[in-house]
Amino acid sequence: xATEGTLDQVxxxxxxxxxxxxxxxxxxxxxxxxxxDIVMDCSCQEAAADDDMAKAVDYRAVTKAVLDLVANxxxxxxxxxxxxxxxxxxxxxxxxxxxxxxxxxxxAVRFAHEVGVRIHRQREKTQ
Numbered sequence: 001x002a003t004e005g006t007l008d009q010v011x012x013x014x015x016x017x018x019x020x021x022x023x024x025x026x027x028x029x030x031x032x033x034x035x036x037d038i039v040m041d042c043s044c045q046e047a048a049a050d051d052d053m054a055k056a057v058d059y060r061a062v063t064k065a066v067l068d069l070v071a072n073x074x075x076x077x078x079x080x081x082x083x084x085x086x087x088x089x090x091x092x093x094x095x096x097x098x099x100x101x102x103x104x105x106x107x108a109v110r111f112a113h114e115v116g117v118r119i120h121r122q123r124e125k126t127q
Contacts, residue, residue, distance in 0.1 A: 008044040010057045010096075013037055017067055020074045021081055021105070034078070035114065036066065036085065037102040042095045057095050065092055078103045078117050086121040098122040 018031040047056035075081045082103045104116030
């Protein structure tokens with residue numbers, strides 16, 4: 001098992017997809033581009049020691065699940081979308097201890113390249 005205190009990160013950078021998100025009437029009808037950055041805190045030590053995919057965080061499975069969730073979502077807020085993504089990852093990837101999710105909307109605000117939200121969520125501690 002991993003050494004206590006070992007912290008590594010598995011990340012997915014600039015995952016681009018389209019979905020319905022926003023509060024304006026036109027945003028409820030037209031899919032917009034959203035970009036996600038996901039950083040998953042975990043230990044890679046055991047997987048690396050054994051060179052065993054079964055002991056690693058499956059970033060391909062995470063990507064597929066996140067894309068499915070986002071494509072079928074209709075949230076008003078990017079905050080809600082980020083929260084849903086974090087909950088999904090913590091539920092489906094038991095090796096992930098915490099996750100940071102950034103959701104941005106390119107071009108959503110005039111003069112800004114993109115705007116969005118970044119959240120960090122931890123797995124509930126069990127006793």
